[in-house]
Amino acid sequence: MIDIKLLRTDPDLVRENIKKKFQDEKLPLVDEVIALDKEYREAVTRCDYLRNQRNVISKRIGMLMGEGKRDEAEATKKEVTAMADEMAALDQRKVELQGEIRKRMLVIPQIIDPSVPIGKDDSENVEIERFGEPLVPDYPIPYHTDIMKKFNGIELDAARDKISGNGFYYLCGDIARLHSAVLSYARDFMIDRGYTYYIPPFMIHSSVVNGVMSFSEMENMMYKIEGEDLYLIGTSEHSMIGKFIDSFLEEDSLPQRLTSYSPCFRKEVGAHGIEERGVYRIHQFEKQEMIIVCKPEDSPRMFDELWKNTVDFFRSLEIPVRTLECCSGDLADLKVKSLDVEAWSPRQQKYFEVGSCSNLGDAQARRLGIRIKSKDKQKGNYFAHTLNNTVVAPPRMLIAFLENHLQADGSVTVPEPLRPYMGGKDHLE
RNA sequence: GGAGAAAUACCCAAGUGGCUAUAAGGGGCUCCCCUGCUAAGGGAGUAGACUGGGAUAACCGGUGCGUGGGUUCAAAUCCCACUUUCUCCGCCA
Numbered sequence: 001m002i003d004i005k006l007l008r009t010d011p012d013l014v015r016e017n018i019k020k021k022f023q024d025e026k027l028p029l030v031d032e033v034i035a036l037d038k039e040y041r042e043a044v045t046r047c048d049y050l051r052n053q054r055n056v057i058s059k060r061i062g063m064l065m066g067e068g069k070r071d072e073a074e075a076t077k078k079e080v081t082a083m084a085d086e087m088a089a090l091d092q093r094k095v096e097l098q099g100e101i102r103k104r105m106l107v108i109p110q111i112i113d114p115s116v117p118i119g120k121d122d123s124e125n126v127e128i129e130r131f132g133e134p135l136v137p138d139y140p141i142p143y144h145t146d147i148m149k150k151f152n153g154i155e156l157d158a159a160r161d162k163i164s165g166n167g168f169y170y171l172c173g174d175i176a177r178l179h180s181a182v183l184s185y186a187r188d189f190m191i192d193r194g195y196t197y198y199i200p201p202f203m204i205h206s207s208v209v210n211g212v213m214s215f216s217e218m219e220n221m222m223y224k225i226e227g228e229d230l231y232l233i234g235t236s237e238h239s240m241i242g243k244f245i246d247s248f249l250e251e252d253s254l255p256q257r258l259t260s261y262s263p264c265f266r267k268e269v270g271a272h273g274i275e276e277r278g279v280y281r282i283h284q285f286e287k288q289e290m291i292i293v294c295k296p297e298d299s300p301r302m303f304d305e306l307w308k309n310t311v312d313f314f315r316s317l318e319i320p321v322r323t324l325e326c327c328s329g330d331l332a333d334l335k336v337k338s339l340d341v342e343a344w345s346p347r348q349q350k351y352f353e354v355g356s357c358s359n360l361g362d363a364q365a366r367r368l369g370i371r372i373k374s375k376d377k378q379k380g381n382y383f384a385h386t387l388n389n390t391v392v393a394p395p396r397m398l399i400a401f402l403e404n405h406l407q408a409d410g411s412v413t414v415p416e417p418l419r420p421y422m423g424g425k426d427h428l429e
Numbered sequence: 430g431g432a433g434a435a436a437u438a439c440c441c442a443a444g445u446g447g448c449u450a451u452a453a454g455g456g457g458c459u460c461c462c463c464u465g466c467u468a469a470g471g472g473a474g475u476a477g478a479c480u481g482g483g484a485u486a487a488c489c490g491g492u493g494c495g496u497g498g499g500u501u502c503a504a505a506u507c508c509c510a511c512u513u514u515c516u517c518c519g520c521c522a
Contacts (some may be wrong), residue, residue, distance in 0.1 A: 044481050055491090058503040062447030080502040175438040249479085330494090371478095381478085 001105045001366050007033055017111050017240075020328045022120055029104045036075040040097040047090040051084050107217060109333040113300075116337055119327025125340070126327065131311060132320030132343045134351075139408045141347035144399040145278040147406060148175050151428060153278070164364060167268065167283035171395060174428050178324035178414075179286070179394045180423035182317075182401070183261060186391045189313055189417075190259035195290055198260040200239035208242035211368035214333040220269040236262035236289045237388040244370040249384060251375055255294035255302055259391065262287060277338040279395040280352075288391035295372060299359050299385035303337065306389040307357040310341045313391055314354070317415045319404050320344035322351050336361035341390070343400035354397050355390030362386075 007014060011030050018026050057080050064073040117126045128377040141147075148154040153175025159168040169180050191197055209218055209231050223232040233239055240260045249256075263286050279285075290309060292302045307323065314321045338358040342351035362383040364370070370384045405413045411429040413421050 041481065044491080048481055051492090052490060054502075059447075066448045077502045084502085279508095320482055 001102075001363060002108055002110060003362075003366070004033070004037060004101070004105065005110075008037065012109065013111065017109060020112060020116075020118055021109055021331065021333075022329045024107065026108060029108055033101055033104045033108070036097055036101045040101060042092065042115075043090050043094050043097065047087060047094065050087045050090070054083060054087070060266060069241045079305050106210075106367075107333065108270050109331075110336055110361055112328055112331060112335070112361070113337040116331065117325060117327045118329075120329040122326070122330040124327040125324040125330055128135065128323050128325050128339075129311070130320070130322040131315050132318070132344065134320050134346075134349075134350055137344050137406075141403050143278065143347065144280075144402055147402045147412070148398075150410065151175050151240075151412075153178075156278075164283075167281075169279055169282065169395070174422075177399065177403060177422060178401070178418075178428070179398060181418050182392055182394050182397060183286060183288055184421045185418055186313060187259065187261060189316070190288065190309065190391055190392055193257075193309060195257045195259035198236075198240060198258055200231055200236050200243070200260050200262055202239070202262055204233055204239050204242055205229050206231065208245060208368070209237065211245065212241050212364055217332065221408045223265050223267060223277045233262060235264050235287060235388075236323070237291055240289065240291045241293075241364050241370075241386050241388070244365075244368065244384070248371050248373045248381065249293065250373055251295065254372065254384070255292050255298055257290070257292055259288060259290045262289070264393070278399070280399060282395070285395060287393040289388060290391055291386065291388045293370065293384050293386055296362065296382070296385050299336075299361065299387060302385075302387055303359045305359065307339050307341070308389055310355045310357065310389055310391060311398040314341070314343060314400075317401065317416050319400050321354075332358075334360050334363040336363070343397070343405065345400065346403050349372035352400070354393065354400060357389035358387060359384045360388070 002014060007030065011034060011399075012029055015027060018030070020023065024221075050173050057076060061073050061076050062251060064070075064076065117124070119125065123149070125352060140152075141194050145154055145156065152173050153171060154171060155170040159170050160166050167407075187197060195238075203225065206229050213221070215236075221234040225231065237260075240258055263284060265284055268281055268283065290306055292299075292306060294302050311321055311323065321341055324340045324342060326340060327348075331338055336359045338356060341355040341357065343354045345352055362385055364386045365383040370386065371381045372384050374381050405415070407413060409429075411427045413427045414425055419426055
């Protein structure tokens with residue numbers, strides 16, 4: 001959601017932004033919002049006036065009653081009755097208008113950062129950095145589930161056919177242990193960098209869902225609990241950003257660097273579906289996440305910090321990665337700027353997404369009411385900026401891990417930082 | 430899950446239809462005075478937020494007693510629903 005005051009003062013900026021995102025179909029919304037807002041403010045002004053009159057007259061009735069002048073009081077009552085209908089009508093209209101305005105505001109995209117490359121879709125994302133050699137070994141790299149099966153590490157059939165359906169899995173043995181090890185290592189990796197560790201709620205109210213994501217994301221991602229106002233989180237970002245709902249933060253308490261663990265549940269309705277076999281795209285996975293809440297002027301710097309954390313994490317596990325900057329057309333509506341971190345797949349001989357780093361600007365803060373108390377009275381309170389990034393999300397990450405560490409003899413090496421979490425083992429066989 | 434009690438400002442708390450929410454009283458905090466040293470006394474200040482008009486001013490309005498409705502000219506106060514907390518009972522890792 002963008003600032004309604006921005007629409008009042010500079011609708012052209014908003015229009016330009018919509019065009020950059022190739023969402024011309026949303027252009028009419030701008031004029032609609034401006035017109036609705038005008039009508040809304042007129043209604044408010046009139047309504048406030050009437051209410052003021054009523055308050056004054058009611059007080060007078062009270063005084064007359066107190067003085068025992070009943071007849072005069074009864075006569076005065078009639079003055080108010082005349083206003084009641086108009087006020088009721090205006091009140092109703094105000095609610096309608098607010099709803100109409102909000103409906104439109106929610107789908108008008110956030111103003112993107114000037115540094116974001118302009119492009120239609122993900123094919124026009126721009127590679128900005130690479131680390132590690134994207135090597136292709138001279139021995140074959142099997143499909144990741146086949147590597148897992150060789151270690152008796154995955155049971156897909158039972159999960160799919162009898163228990164939960166396609167998109168679910170059992171991990172077991174060393175592969176399950178590896179999964180936990182990666183998450184534990186990721187947790188400690190972030191704690192060592194000064195992030196506070198959280199285990200958040202795994203279900204959240206709809207009010208939080210609406211605050212942290214756009215409507216289309218919600219439709220395609222979120223599982224709803226039947227009969228309750230609760231949704232399973234798609235990422236701990238949802239409950240972690242939601243934590244700040246309706247709050248005022250002290251300037252001195254910022255930036256807040258948090259890292260959280262949670263299972264993540266996603267319907268995966270839409271473009272990709274879950275047609276890929278294996279554990280690349282699934283309904284349930286686990287993730288170590290990082291989020292930052294900061295002052296607006298700090299968010300570009302924080303964005304770089306977040307991104308580097310993930311890159312460093314993968315480098316420490318000796319997995320080659322590259323970073324792609326999302327172009328305007330591929331940027332979700334709430335995002336100001338976003339990067340995808342991709343890991344190398346020796347089997348497919350291409351990179352695939354393992355993490356996504358986003359600066360949401362004040363979009364989530366506006367929806368959720370996350371404000372910063374200004375020490376400068378003149379300046380007034382202002383909205384915070386929110387950012388999030390994946391540290392690591394297995395089991396998808398295990399695909400990269402297994403493919404890159406698989407040896408010619410079929411064993412898998414365990415990089416040094418992970419060994420303490422794997423009972424000291426330096427390889428799996 | 431059942432029964433009872435409660436929700437007012439930074440904290441405690443008074444207020445049971447209007448004439449002090451312009452929120453009593455206490456505590457805390459900030460400043461000042463007196464005093465002169467692990468103290469005591471006196472005085473002043475202490476809603477914030479959202480929002481409309483106005484010029485991003487001065488200023489003038491609207492909303493606010495857990496949340497949402499209702500009754501009324503007028504609701505902290507009366508009615509309904511919900512939420513949360515506390516006590517007791519039941520159940521459970």
